[in-house]
Amino acid sequence: MLEFISQPWPWYVAGPLIGLIVPLLLLLGGKQFGISANLRHACAATLPGQVEFFQYDWKKSGLWNMVFTGGIILGAVIASTVLANPDPFVDIASTTRADLEALGITTFEGLVPAQVFSWEGLLSLPGIVMIVVGGFLVGFGARYAGGCTSGHAISGLADLQAPSLVAVIGFFIGGLTATYLILPLLL
């Protein structure tokens, strides 16, 4: 059993399970599934300053979500230790691997390319752009758009909200631009 669930999970197992989180949170307390709101709660809790956007009771509206996010970290620890995948390589398409090799990616072991996503990699130009700039854009864009992958692509689309569809189209315009125009210049 342990061996079985330690294999990477196929999309038709993982996707429906993620989908169930939406009704679970609604039934538990009418909560909306959306992770990036926690970035706002964290700012409101630590550095609210005089910024109106952070003037609210973060414990009242966000404590549950911060605890939920703590659970994500704990779940990831369990998944990468007790349930660790015996094969260290992510089984990506051979075409993707070939494209990434052509760009200059040489490390394929693990969940992320270690040549960029490591403390040594952080000190390189790709490391700074992908980790520091990438992280900044994720935080800025998620709040500007009012949600991220969980809030818009999953919760929003599941509730047939048109603004979420626009946001997801935006995610792809940005993502394709970074993939085809920026990464080739960077790597």
Next chain:
Amino acid sequence: MAQSTPSTAPAARTDQRLGALVLYMLVGVFFGIILIKSEVVSWFRIQEMFRFQAFHMYGIIGSAIVVAAASVQLIKRFNITDRDGQPIVIPPKKWEGVGTRYWLGGIIFGLGWALLGACPGPIFALFGAGITVIIVALLSALAGTWAYAYLRPKLPH
């Protein structure tokens, strides 16, 4: 006015009871395990998705939407209440003009998503999986959130 009541306004209902928090944490643990075991936290998988070279990510996001949508419809149709007997209300996201904030915010988020190979949930999951350098991305994302909040009165929405 969207400026005073953004669609991101935190939900009104409070829930700070310890028992409830434990349940939210367990759902988070469940989500964290799925994020790692399905490899959606992998930069490689995000590249594969944006290059349209495998069905994996589309299958996950697509089937998650179908299951979530069916559940939401059931909750609405049968007026199912939450654990405390409160009605479940999903506030609609506000739309103004051409939806500038959704276009621009979405594009900016997408640029970051493809560069970093992780959206907010996976940032936390990668940290749990031992990719400690991702803490720098988290701090940057907090800086980005702060920058948005500061510039918000000047940005078109």
